[in-house]
Amino acid sequence: MAPSLYLHVPFCPHVCPYCDFHKMRRDERLVARYLDRLEQEIDEQAARYPGRPATVYFGGGTPSHLSDAELARVVGALERAFGFPGTVETTLEADPLTFDPERLARFRDLGFDRLSIGLQSTQDPVLRFLGRAHDGRAAMQALDWALASGMRVNADVITAVAGQDAERDLRTVASSGVGHMSVYSLTVEAGTPFALRGVVVDREREADDFELAAPVLAEYGLERYEVSNFARPGDESRHNQSTWRGEPYLGLGPSASSHLPDGVAGAGAFGTRLRNPPIRRWLEGAPPESEALDAEGVVVERLLTGLRTREGVDLDRLRELTGRTPEAMAPAWWRDALRHRLLEVEGPRLRATADGLARLDALLRTFVQAL
Amino acid sequence: MTETRSGAAFPVHGVRYDASVEIRNFSIIAHVDHGKSTLADRILELTQSVAERNRRDQMLDTLDLERERGITIKASPVRVFYRARNGRTYMLNLIDTPGHVDFGYEVSRALRACEGVLLVVDASQGVEAQTIQNAYLAVENGLEVLPVINKIDLPNADADGAIADLEEVVGIPADHAVKVSAKTGENVEAVLEAIVEHLPPPRGDAEAPLRALIFDAVYDSYQGVIPFLRVLDGRIVPGDRIRVVSTGREFEVDRVGFFEPGFAVSEALGPGEVGWLTASIKDIADTQIGDTVTLADNPTDRPEPGFKPAQPVVFSGLYPTDSEDYPRLREALEKLSLNDAAFTFEPETSEALGFGFRCGFLGLLHADIVQARLEREYDLGLIATAPAVVYEVTTTDGVTELIQNPSALPDPDRIASIREPYVRLGIYVPEEYVGNVMGLVQEKRGEMKDMLYHGKRVELRYEVPFGEILYDFHDRLKSLTRGYASMDYDFLEHREGALVKVDVLVNEERVDALSVIAHRDRAYEVGRRIVDRMAQVIPRQMFAVPIQAAVGGKILARATVRAFRKDVTAKCYGGDITRKKKLLEKQKKGKARMKQLGTVEVPQEAFLAVLGSEE
Numbered sequence: 001m002a003p004s005l006y007l008h009v010p011f012c013p014h015v016c017p018y019c020d021f022h023k024m025r026r027d028e029r030l031v032a033r034y035l036d037r038l039e040q041e042i043d044e045q046a047a048r049y050p051g052r053p054a055t056v057y058f059g060g061g062t063p064s065h066l067s068d069a070e071l072a073r074v075v076g077a078l079e080r081a082f083g084f085p086g087t088v089e090t091t092l093e094a095d096p097l098t099f100d101p102e103r104l105a106r107f108r109d110l111g112f113d114r115l116s117i118g119l120q121s122t123q124d125p126v127l128r129f130l131g132r133a134h135d136g137r138a139a140m141q142a143l144d145w146a147l148a149s150g151m152r153v154n155a156d157v158i159t160a161v162a163g164q165d166a167e168r169d170l171r172t173v174a175s176s177g178v179g180h181m182s183v184y185s186l187t188v189e190a191g192t193p194f195a196l197r198g199v200v201v202d203r204e205r206e207a208d209d210f211e212l213a214a215p216v217l218a219e220y221g222l223e224r225y226e227v228s229n230f231a232r233p234g235d236e237s238r239h240n241q242s243t244w245r246g247e248p249y250l251g252l253g254p255s256a257s258s259h260l261p262d263g264v265a266g267a268g269a270f271g272t273r274l275r276n277p278p279i280r281r282w283l284e285g286a287p288p289e290s291e292a293l294d295a296e297g298v299v300v301e302r303l304l305t306g307l308r309t310r311e312g313v314d315l316d317r318l319r320e321l322t323g324r325t326p327e328a329m330a331p332a333w334w335r336d337a338l339r340h341r342l343l344e345v346e347g348p349r350l351r352a353t354a355d356g357l358a359r360l361d362a363l364l365r366t367f368v369q370a371l
Numbered sequence: 372m373t374e375t376r377s378g379a380a381f382p383v384h385g386v387r388y389d390a391s392v393e394i395r396n397f398s399i400i401a402h403v404d405h406g407k408s409t410l411a412d413r414i415l416e417l418t419q420s421v422a423e424r425n426r427r428d429q430m431l432d433t434l435d436l437e438r439e440r441g442i443t444i445k446a447s448p449v450r451v452f453y454r455a456r457n458g459r460t461y462m463l464n465l466i467d468t469p470g471h472v473d474f475g476y477e478v479s480r481a482l483r484a485c486e487g488v489l490l491v492v493d494a495s496q497g498v499e500a501q502t503i504q505n506a507y508l509a510v511e512n513g514l515e516v517l518p519v520i521n522k523i524d525l526p527n528a529d530a531d532g533a534i535a536d537l538e539e540v541v542g543i544p545a546d547h548a549v550k551v552s553a554k555t556g557e558n559v560e561a562v563l564e565a566i567v568e569h570l571p572p573p574r575g576d577a578e579a580p581l582r583a584l585i586f587d588a589v590y591d592s593y594q595g596v597i598p599f600l601r602v603l604d605g606r607i608v609p610g611d612r613i614r615v616v617s618t619g620r621e622f623e624v625d626r627v628g629f630f631e632p633g634f635a636v637s638e639a640l641g642p643g644e645v646g647w648l649t650a651s652i653k654d655i656a657d658t659q660i661g662d663t664v665t666l667a668d669n670p671t672d673r674p675e676p677g678f679k680p681a682q683p684v685v686f687s688g689l690y691p692t693d694s695e696d697y698p699r700l701r702e703a704l705e706k707l708s709l710n711d712a713a714f715t716f717e718p719e720t721s722e723a724l725g726f727g728f729r730c731g732f733l734g735l736l737h738a739d740i741v742q743a744r745l746e747r748e749y750d751l752g753l754i755a756t757a758p759a760v761v762y763e764v765t766t767t768d769g770v771t772e773l774i775q776n777p778s779a780l781p782d783p784d785r786i787a788s789i790r791e792p793y794v795r796l797g798i799y800v801p802e803e804y805v806g807n808v809m810g811l812v813q814e815k816r817g818e819m820k821d822m823l824y825h826g827k828r829v830e831l832r833y834e835v836p837f838g839e840i841l842y843d844f845h846d847r848l849k850s851l852t853r854g855y856a857s858m859d860y861d862f863l864e865h866r867e868g869a870l871v872k873v874d875v876l877v878n879e880e881r882v883d884a885l886s887v888i889a890h891r892d893r894a895y896e897v898g899r900r901i902v903d904r905m906a907q908v909i910p911r912q913m914f915a916v917p918i919q920a921a922v923g924g925k926i927l928a929r930a931t932v933r934a935f936r937k938d939v940t941a942k943c944y945g946g947d948i949t950r951k952k953k954l955l956e957k958q959k960k961g962k963a964r965m966k967q968l969g970t971v972e973v974p975q976e977a978f979l980a981v982l983g984s985e986e
Contacts, residue, residue: 006945021946184941207936228941243945257946273949291949304951308943336878336970340914355914360939362913366970368955 002051003260004242005082007074008253009063010034010279013095017131017193018158018186022255022278026065030279034254035070037283039077041252049250049260052083055239056090062118064094068106075110085111089152089238093118096134096142104149114237115146116154116182122172126164130186131193143176152235154180159209160201161186166209167216174220179235183213184228210358225310227357244305246298254279258288270298270322295322299329300368307343307360312351326350330370337363394643395570396464396601397517398481400509401491402499402857406521410491410553410562411449411467417559418451418463448484448587448599448645450629455567463566464629464645479508480660483675484586484601484645487515487570489562490543494520494528494550497828498536499857500799506541515570518548519562524555532826540825575642580671581605581613583640583664588709594625596652596709597634600664601645604671608639612667613650615658616674621667622650658709683715683731684792684862685758685841686775687738688884689745690727692752692966697726703749704728707741714741719776723882723968724754729775732758735841754966756884757981760838763790763865778883780872783923790865791888795820796833796840797859804852805829811851815839816890834863838888842981873898873927875905876919878971887981897981898927904980906930909973913938916971932971 011026011034024030056078066074078084091114092107099107107115121127122136134142146153155173159166173181185206188194214224222230226244229237243249243259248271251258258274270293277286293301299322306313319325327334337343342356342363352360401407448466455461466481482488488509492502509516518537520530534545547569551558587599600607607613611624628636629646640646652658663674691700704716715731732738738758745751762774765787774780780789796817800808802824808831809819817835824830840860848856871894875885889897898920905918909932916932943951965972 185937187941204936210937210939227939227943240944243948244943249945251945255946257949259945259948275946275949297952300952300955301948304948304955305943308939332969336914342913355934358937358939359913359935362935362938364955365958366913366967366972368959369967369972370970 001248002053002082003049003248003250003258004055004057004239005053005078005086006057006059006239006249006251006256006258007038007063007078008059008061008251008256008276009066010061010254011065012060012062013065013097014131014133017197018188018199020189020192021061024279031066031070033283034279035073037285038074038253042077042081045250045252046081050082053086053250054088055242056084056086057239058092058112060093062095062098063092064098064103064107068103071107071110079111085113086239089114091116091154091237091239094142094146096139099142099145101145101149104145104151108149108151112151114152114154115149116237117142117146117156119143119155119173120158121161121164121169123164123169126158126161126169129161129163130158140172140176143173143178147177152180153178154182154237156182156184158184158186159213160206162202162205167212170213170216171220174217174222179222180229180231180237181217181222182229183217185210207358214354223310227308227360241309241311244309245311246302246305251276254282270294295324296329296371298322299324299326300364303367304364307350307352307356307363310351312349314348315345315350316348326367330367333367333370392462393459394462394464394573395487395566396466396485396573396643396645397487397489397566397570398466398485399489399491400482400505401521402493402496402501402505405491405493405496405499405502406553407491408467410489410519410521410551410559411465413553413556413559414463414465414563415449415451416556417563418453448630450631450635450645453563453567456564457567461567462644463563466645479512480586482509482512482514483584485514486573487517487566489519489566490516490537491519491521492533492537493522494530494533495522495525497529497533498540498799498825500797500859501857502537503541503797503799504859506537506543510543516543517562517565517569518543518545520548520550521553523550524552524557536825536828540830573643575602576604577606577642579604580669581607581611581664581666582671582673582675583607584675585615585658585660585662585664588658588660591649594649594651596658597647597649598652598658598664599645599647600640602640602642603675604642605666606639606641607648607664613648613664614667614670616663616665616670617659618662622652625649625651682862683713683733684837685732685734685738685760686729687732687758688719688721688724688727688756688776689716689730689742690721690724690754690756690884690966692754694725696751699749700728700745700751700753703745703751704730707744711741713737721756721778721884723884724756724966727754731775754884754975754978756978757887758841759887760792760841762792762870762888764788765790774888777872777886777888780886780888783871788867789870789888791868791870792837793834793863793866794837794840794860795863796835798831798833798848798856799858800829800831800852800856802827802829804855805831807851808848808856811844811847815844816893835860836866836868836890837862839890871922873901874921875901876917876921876926877905877968877973878916879919880969881921882968884978885980894922895927898922901980902928902930905977906932908976908980909971911935911938912971 010022010024075084090112092112093116095118119139120130120132122139124135127135143155155178157169157173186201188199217230221232224230225236248259248261254276255278256276261271273291274288276282276288302313302318315325341353344351344353356363399407399411451463453461453463466484490506520533522528523530530550534548537543537545547565549561549565551562582603582605583600585598586601589597591597607624607627609624609626612621613624614621626636627640627646627648628634665671691697708714713733716728719729720726735758742753742755746753759777763771764774765771766781766785767787798808812833815835816839817833819833821832869891870888871891873887873889873894874881902918902920911933915934918930919926920928965974
């Protein structure tokens with residue numbers, strides 16, 4: 001099976017103070033060099049991993065900040081090299097201020113069938129605090145246009161912001177009829193302007209908002225299927241589900257990650273994770289960092305991503321793949337996690353309960369600690 | 372033990388050995404904080420053995436820890452020269468001593484190298500418990516005692532009152548007492564004159580067979596063991612073949628020298644001198660403190676009787692947080708025990724903590740210092756279990772054993788009797804606080820034996836279970852008396868008591884390393900304190916963790932470590948997985964002073980919960 005594709009576009013109309021993704025302001029000469037190098041990388045990688053992908057995801061950065069012509073050039077290169085769009089789902093991340101109904105129609109014409117909007121909040125003071133260029137009205141306008149375009153739509157919302165009425169944000173966005181929402185607690189990442197400014201997230205507030213999301217969104221038919229992701233049944237992000245299941249994906253563009261089964265020098269018996277260098281070195285053709293996976297690493301990864309999801313981890317498949325089970329690797333941890341109802345087993349599936357989901361980092365820390 | 376960092380080369384000053392120089396060997400003894408180390412500093416300055424520009428406060432306190440805590444732990448020697456008013460020059464060997472009650476043993480070792488002591492008394496505090504104890508120690512060792520009344524610059528100084536105290540309470544003639552301020556330097560020279568005039572010179576025979584007492588030792592990675600010596604008779608020069616009397620082991624002397632206060636090389640050490648030697652002594656067991664060194668081809672027939680070995684009275688387990696550090700911990704303990712003869716260790720195993728050592732100490736401060744030195748000087752991450760006293764248990768089959776580790780206490784139905792150590796406790800306090808002190812000691816099951824008035828100060832004498840005064844007693848005594856009370860104690864005997872083992876369960880599993888022994892009537896209180904303190908110091912966990920104290924199967928007290936409300940990363944997509952995995956690895960390595968009990972992460976402090984003050 002051909003790997004899914006992730007394509008990273010590092011350019012943004014402006015840079016938000018909380019974001020720690022690889023991104024920068026648009027620079028025409030840099031964009032031109034980026035597109036040249038990207039076309040080259042697409043061709044190189046297609047030679048190794050040919051075949052039309054099931055899902056394609058344009059992330060960033062702000063992919064919708066590329067012009068129509070630039071997007072068309074990237075799409076054309078993918079189409080020639082791998083086949084495009086994906087057979088199942090093709091997503092474009094978009095900033096609310098980068099599209100109108102006409103542009104949405106062009107996105108659809110290019111092959112995108114899913115739009116992920118960086119909406120963040122509907123409340124102006126919250127948006128200002130987050131350093132966003134749009135206001136609440138523009139956010140809702142963009143959402144309505146996207147819904148009317150016939151594409152599947154996700155809206156991102158950030159919670160745990162001081163002064164925010166998180167419940168109102170959740171209800172306002174959900175009542176638009178959107179089929180997918182990603183709800184993130186504000187996280188102050190090291191090295192970001194928020195970290196430098198000493199922004200602190202109130203832990204109790206964060207927990208309040210976290211506990212709020214699932215019951216509120218359920219009223220709108222949006223069910224939690226991952227820690228931060230809610231969807232109407234059938235409207236889940238197929239691309240992200242695939243990475244959470246541990247399936248292979250190929251990353252294109254600066255700082256993009258890949259998870260590949262084989263075919264790379266130094267690949268371990270359990271595949272390899274690769275990460276492209278940031279843009280300057282990527283443009284020079286510097287190779288990715290790679291990490292060969294071993295059995296233990298695969299188990300950690302499967303718990304790390306699988307337990308975040310409603311479908312959980314298939315223990316039978318994990319044992320077939322690695323010869324390991326978490327139970328045998330950390331018996332005391334296993335016993336406590338089940339006894340305290342943080343994890344539950346149903347048939348071959350291991351899942352986090354609601355309590356387990358809320359404390360998943362602690363669960364993983366203690367698992368790794370016990371190894 | 373101290374690793375000297377001098378490397379292979381000691382400074383050589385071309386010091387000629389001069390048998391005609393007059394010598395005075397003395398120590399400074401005092402109650403803690405009465406200004407002993409400050410006085411030592413002034414003496415060094417006056418004799419210019421340390422240039423002004425190198426002056427640091429407490430120059431003789433060589434361990435980092437000593438300087439940090441402002442206390443002296445190890446006896447450290449130094450040689451200075453003083454030109455007296457009579458026109459003659461004297462060699463003064465000063466051996467600074469610790470002031471804390473735990474380190475009385477170090478004091479007695481230092482005193483063996485001396486003919487006299489300066490007994491320092493704070494003019495604003497008067498005689499305190501350790502003033503009395505140390506003065507008696509000096510007198511028992513046959514030393515001349517020269518009182519020095521310090522801190523006369525303080526507004527509330529009462530030098531004459533302190534002198535009267537000394538004569539009345541301690542029974543030491545104080546006509547030669549010198550009144551000084553070590554802080555300002557006032558009258559310190561008079562101390563030097565008094566040393567020369569009133570302290571006796573050493574009596575030794577340069578022609579007799581070598582007889583030198585080992586009173587301390589350090590380990591140097593290049594030189595091996597460096598014993599500190601007081602020469603009683605004879606001389607040592609490089610090239611001599613020496614014999615350690617108790618082991619019979621022989622070594623060839625490489626170098627000899629003295630302390631300035633660092634290591635300095637000289638041509639020889641003669642009778643009355645205090646110094647060191649190197650002889651490629653690699654094995655720590657080859658030189659025991661208190662042993663006598665003599666010449667192999669002309670041995671003495673009068674070896675020193677050796678020191679009365681100090682009995683450790685408090686035991687605690689030391690475990691490496693990383694089990695791979697076990698061999699390094701053993702090596703560090705061996706080195707440390709070389710110049711800390713009062714410290715003992717033997718291997719033990721804990722279900723919860725793995726392989727470690729049961730270590731014996733003179734008291735809590737001693738335990739604390741040893742642990743800090745292991746962590747700092749040997750870079751070891753350690754878990755220490757709560758210090759406990761030694762119990763005597765007679766089982767139903769008539770066998771009596773010593774229990775150093777509470778978890779080793781046999782099941783109650785196998786115990787015929789348990790005896791706990793009692794101490795004689797002396798408390799010295801202004802009379803207005805007597806009521807508070809009596810209340811406190813009563814609570815600790817103490818029995819008053821005597822109450823003596825010395826002017827406005829009262830000496831209370833008790834017999835009390837040592838285990839009861841081990842933890843928070845001193846702090847509470849100080850706070851109940853606004854800091855005025857002082858105390859000392861010495862071991863009395865083991866007495867039968869209604870004692871039980873209090874077990875601690877974390878997440879419903881008994882943790883052997885947390886068990887303590889308590890009096891039956893106090894078991895609830897002890898258990899309550901442990902579980903409350905543990906619940907405070909254990910960070911939130913992934914589930915609510917019950918902490919329980921139990922006697923037998925019966926739960927006495929329970930507290931709960933709360934669960935995180937939310938501890939989960941917001942975003943985890945393809946690009947985040949590697950980073951998240953690395954973070955997990957880093958967090959795993961970062962748990963230096965945490966121990967995982969099952970799935971519960973327990974910090975070092977939790978193992979000392981029984982020590983926690985009752986807030």
